[in-house]
Amino acid sequence: MGQIYDFIYNLLPYLGMWLHGFLRSLGLSEEAVFLVVGLIKAFLLANFGLIGFAILTYVERKIVARFQDRLGPNVAGPYGILQPVADGIKLLTKEDTMPAGADRWVYNLAPLIIATCALAPLVVIPFGPGAIGADLHIGVLYALAVGAGALVGVLMAGWGSNNKYALLGAFRAVAQLISYEIPSVLSVVIVVMIAGTMSTVGIVQAQDVPYLFVLPVAALVFLLSGVAEVGRTPFDLLEAESEIVAGFHIEYSGMKFALVFLGEFVHALVVSALFAVLFLGGWRGPWLPPYLWMLIKMSVGIFLFFWLRATLPRIRIDQMLNLNWKFLTPLMILNLIGVALVDKGLRAAGVSGGMWAAGLFLFNMAMLIGALALPGYLGRRARMAALAGEAEAEAVEAPVAAH
Amino acid sequence: MIPLTWYLLVAAALFCIGVYGVLARRNAIAILMAIELMLNAVNLSLVAFWRYLHPERTVGQAFALFVLVVAAAEAAAGLALIISIYRNRETVDVENIDLLRG
């Protein structure tokens, strides 16, 4: 019984060891084995991303439908399970158009770049103590850097479509994505500072207390800027289906549009995976195998994304950029300085373990309450001033009107 | 093992391509892109020297980091100037922007 439990628990490392031994017994050198194992890992991770995308489209529609008190897709197969298959077939059989005057290479390469740069960060997500694509020293930096490469794809899509609405949509998309990179990177910097390493495996191993409870401000801002980075509601001005222009992918149809859509969803998957690794403690947890814990924690992030989409309305672009530059960025900078000071102070005072986590938690909560109270206070002052101005205008009008 | 001279030759070739770009292109933005190529060549040779001569010190990587930072600031300021010139003269062809008035 204990052996079966041990086998299931360490399934992925055992598979890796068996594969290694098998390839060596075929007579390959160590370098060639490394290459082949790397290719197999890349294949498995890409398939994980793609199959996850297919399943998530169905799950999203079901969950959003339940939020809206309806059933969701239930025609294709029992409970609508074959809906992703139906969607795939539909997209494959659509006509593959290209607008007149479009730049062929740029127009065709753009969806590929978006999809590739969305799938690439999966390599540094750990699914267990020995189960990771590649344990880079610069793990989270690699994930952020490659994610930023998708912006080039968005601009290529906007330019290559030879359509000024696509270009404007691409401009707005890139403005939003670049702006929200800053709080995202800053929150990751705070986590790296506390954990002492940029490697994802190291960050998971440093989380005796999950960083959600030690650094709640960084976690919330990471989630918020992750939602904005991915371009989902309430920040989905990029692809607003109910507005006149559909953004930078207006000229894409069929499989190319599927690739762009895939890029966005897999990016959401990657952001949830990073949230699980950085803030929820990765694969750590009692009794269940580590990869199951990882999937459960990723599902938390993804469910939050769907929940936000079903509940909140869309934000205007100027409100969105104001939120980023005037609230999130100063908040994260102040939080970075404060967490550094409090962390050094607590360590110098010899506090460690649970008390250290509690101290940082209290500091972050104080900063969060202050940060939420300040705009409320300023907003109330502005509203009072506006009301006073209106009352004055009325008082001036009333004697004039009485004549 | 890759000898140091290979990296230095690649950096020198990239630098010469950048020099040709700066001297021979008409569009101001293209000249700025050639300058970025030259800065990358410098970064490459700095890091190659660091790796092969003194990998235990941090000077090499820090120097390359500062060159990268300066390149970023220079690209931002240069592009702002180019946009401003375009607003005034309706052109970014450096052959036509060689007089102070008209």
Place this chain on the structure above:
Amino acid sequence: MTLIQAVFILFAALTLGAGLMTVLSRHLFHAVLYLILSLVGVAGLFILLEAEFLAGVQVLIYIGAISILIIFAVMLTRGMARNPGPPLNNQSLAAAVIAGLFFILLAPVLAGFPWPTAASGVPADAIEALGRSLVDPNQFALPFELASVMILAALIGAIFIAREKR
């Protein structure tokens, strides 16, 4: 020809080929894309040189920010893109000769010099040491602060210069 040497030749060819296409391309947007390809090649060479932090920073800053800035500038100054004139000016032949001569002068010097080789390899905590050196007052804290002030000045200057005139 070991595997590492083949990978080096691949990345070097990518860098130089894309760089050449950048300066020769007629269409400005294509030139920017070739520049991005060349920067990817340089990042790959950084990884071969075991400077992985610098490679990550290169991709994040150069490709994720500076290239996008250049693309924005290309799109905002697009008035003459309807009919792109000749990309090279009338001194391009002399420029090619000068660049070629420069390379011919540099290459023997670089190839012929007996460079000393280091005894040790890259230490395991190189990134941590780099971070520490950037805030150590005896090492690079002052250039670090000056660099941040310089970026602030460039930011303010760029916003001010590129503003719409009221």
